[in-house]
Amino acid sequence: MSKSVLVVGEVAGDGVAKATLECISEAKRAGDSVEAVLFGKGAKDAAAAAGKAGAGSVRYVEEAGYSLAQRAATVAGVISETSPGLVLMAANTYGKELAGVLAARLKAAYAAECTEVRFGDDGQPRAVRPMYAGKVLARTKLNGATSVATLRQNTVEVTNDGADASVSDLALAGSGDGVVLTDSSAGSSGGEVDLSEASVVVAGGRGLKEPENFKLIEELAAPLNAAIGATRMVVDAGWKDFHYQVGQTGKVVTPGLYIAVGISGAIQHLVGMQNSGCIVAINNDPGAPIFKVADYGIVADLFEATPKLAERLKN
Amino acid sequence: MKIIACVRQTPDTETIVKIADNKTSIKTDDIKYIIGPYDEYSLEAAVQIKDETNGEVTVLSMGPNRVPETLRACLARGANSAVHISTGDEEVDDALIVASALAAQVKNMGEYDVIFTSTKGSDSDRGAVGPMLAELLGLPYLGLVSDIQVADGKFACKRQVEGGLVESFTVSTPAVICLEQGCRGQARYPSLMQIMKAKKKKIETVDYATLGVDGGLAKVEVETLEYPPERPPGRIIDGDSLDAKLDELVRLLKEEAKVL
Numbered sequence: 001m002s003k004s005v006l007v008v009g010e011v012a013g014d015g016v017a018k019a020t021l022e023c024i025s026e027a028k029r030a031g032d033s034v035e036a037v038l039f040g041k042g043a044k045d046a047a048a049a050a051g052k053a054g055a056g057s058v059r060y061v062e063e064a065g066y067s068l069a070q071r072a073a074t075v076a077g078v079i080s081e082t083s084p085g086l087v088l089m090a091a092n093t094y095g096k097e098l099a100g101v102l103a104a105r106l107k108a109a110y111a112a113e114c115t116e117v118r119f120g121d122d123g124q125p126r127a128v129r130p131m132y133a134g135k136v137l138a139r140t141k142l143n144g145a146t147s148v149a150t151l152r153q154n155t156v157e158v159t160n161d162g163a164d165a166s167v168s169d170l171a172l173a174g175s176g177d178g179v180v181l182t183d184s185s186a187g188s189s190g191g192e193v194d195l196s197e198a199s200v201v202v203a204g205g206r207g208l209k210e211p212e213n214f215k216l217i218e219e220l221a222a223p224l225n226a227a228i229g230a231t232r233m234v235v236d237a238g239w240k241d242f243h244y245q246v247g248q249t250g251k252v253v254t255p256g257l258y259i260a261v262g263i264s265g266a267i268q269h270l271v272g273m274q275n276s277g278c279i280v281a282i283n284n285d286p287g288a289p290i291f292k293v294a295d296y297g298i299v300a301d302l303f304e305a306t307p308k309l310a311e312r313l314k315n
Numbered sequence: 316m317k318i319i320a321c322v323r324q325t326p327d328t329e330t331i332v333k334i335a336d337n338k339t340s341i342k343t344d345d346i347k348y349i350i351g352p353y354d355e356y357s358l359e360a361a362v363q364i365k366d367e368t369n370g371e372v373t374v375l376s377m378g379p380n381r382v383p384e385t386l387r388a389c390l391a392r393g394a395n396s397a398v399h400i401s402t403g404d405e406e407v408d409d410a411l412i413v414a415s416a417l418a419a420q421v422k423n424m425g426e427y428d429v430i431f432t433s434t435k436g437s438d439s440d441r442g443a444v445g446p447m448l449a450e451l452l453g454l455p456y457l458g459l460v461s462d463i464q465v466a467d468g469k470f471a472c473k474r475q476v477e478g479g480l481v482e483s484f485t486v487s488t489p490a491v492i493c494l495e496q497g498c499r500g501q502a503r504y505p506s507l508m509q510i511m512k513a514k515k516k517k518i519e520t521v522d523y524a525t526l527g528v529d530g531g532l533a534k535v536e537v538e539t540l541e542y543p544p545e546r547p548p549g550r551i552i553d554g555d556s557l558d559a560k561l562d563e564l565v566r567l568l569k570e571e572a573k574v575l
Binding site: 111186200294296297308312 | 438
């Protein structure tokens with residue numbers, strides 16, 4: 001059985017997407033050899049960075065638009081050529097849809113949103129994946145010649161000690177289908193940091209009392225370049241839209257620093273953020289469950305404490 | 316638009332999940348089951364699009380004997396009909412098996428314009444069935460749509476991707492589209508009248524065994540389930556004043572946690 005990993009990823013901005021670098025780094029820890037396929041505009045220039053993260057060879061696909069059908073056809077071609085033991089991609093928008101399609105096409109085992117992948121001594125991949133929003137961790141064995149997995153963002157280290165990769169270009173295979181990309185532009189939340197990729201998240205809950213008070217969260221997030229999060233109650237009440245929700249029915253986030261303001265800590269919220277690196281909670285109720293998961297707790301009136309903390313972080 | 320909405324029955328999100336003695340499954344005795352919270356939103360969108368286009372919605376769900384109660388709730392929320400792929404007493408949780416069974420059943424259901432799925436089941440947290448179903452049916456797929464409108468017999472969809480970009484797509488029918496929560500606002504609760512009406516509707520049952528799904532497709536083997544490591548207890552920061560506490564917090568974040 002081949003302990004080789006094919007990482008499929010994309011460029012973001014001027015370089016390789018961080019989520020893709022995480023996959024390459026994890027692939028290097030998982031098996032013997034790593035090959036990467038990079039999609040996107042500017043993939044050629046970004047290819048060298050994939051080598052630094054641990055890919056022995058990188059194939060880039062300069063892509064004008066985006067077509068899942070064509071990405072799937074292209075990657076399927078590489079798989080039939082190199083027969084990797086594992087195909088790994090990020091559990092982001094692109095990775096999740098490509099992984100599902102490939103797994104069905106190959107009739108392969110598929111482990112989604114993994115936090116760790118490693119080949120076992122028997123040559124079969126093992127994947128650790130949270131279930132029930134992280135209330136349980138499943139250790140799984142992936143059977144078959146080629147398996148597919150997606151890696152949850154922000155859960156593994158990026159390494160940078162790789163050698164120079166051999167870089168070559170790869171043509172986009174297949175043809176488009178009934179899904180046609182017509183526009184790609186900065187959204188209304190333009191300039192805001194993306195929640196699932198953020199290294200710092202500042203989140204607000206019911207304790208803010210009024211929707212207008214959410215500006216306290218924004219003012220604390222600004223000096224930290226943090227993404228903004230919200231509890232289910234805040235979203236259900238219409239203070240913030242769904243994209244901001246952290247928890248079992250929202251996003252699961254794992255930033256290095258999570259600051260919870262006015263959040264009591266319902267289980268539905270905790271499972272969405274309890275794997276963050278460092279958790280700070282500001283709440284006026286010393287009995288709030290959020291303090292059980294917080295590394296540092298400040299028992300105080302948030303309306304007083306939040307602006308003061310923002311002031312300190314500006315300096 | 317003739318819509319098939321795939322839903323999954325999942326444990327209530329407030330459930331305390333307990334691992335069973337065999338260490339490879341969870342205890343299901345005390346669990347209250349609900350319609351998957353993400354599926355609630357996709358069903359809401361399906362019903363709204365049905366109303367806008369004078370169409371119909373069939374909900375499709377695979378699972379054990381308890382699933383019809385969830386399908387009944389979907390009918391109350393505005394679905395026209397419901398199909399249960401019954402696995403009897405057994406819980407089947409392999410994504411490719413589920414997608415294969417749904418695909419086999421969809422092929423038996425006649426013409427349709429679109430199949431809606433949602434972000435993920437709140438139990439297995441995969442979000443795999445949508446793209447798998449599309450592949451097995453040979454249909455185009457678009458994932459994680461946060462805004463969907465119907466125009467000229469096609470769908471105009473938007474989604475937010477990592478890095479803050481919004482992508483716009485036109486999707487021709489038939490297709491499989493995965494809808495994000497909130498793509499058509501909050502899921503509405505059914506009225507008493509709708510609940511009463513739903514009680515009279517028939518739920519079609521299809522025996523999973525008759526769909527001819529190859530059991531060998533299940534290639535993900537759960538070796539063990541375990542609880543995540545508990546976070547070490549944190550501390551409440553003491554101080555004579557709020558200012559002193561916050562100064563100490565900033566110091567700890569810089570020097571101890573090293574996150575600033």
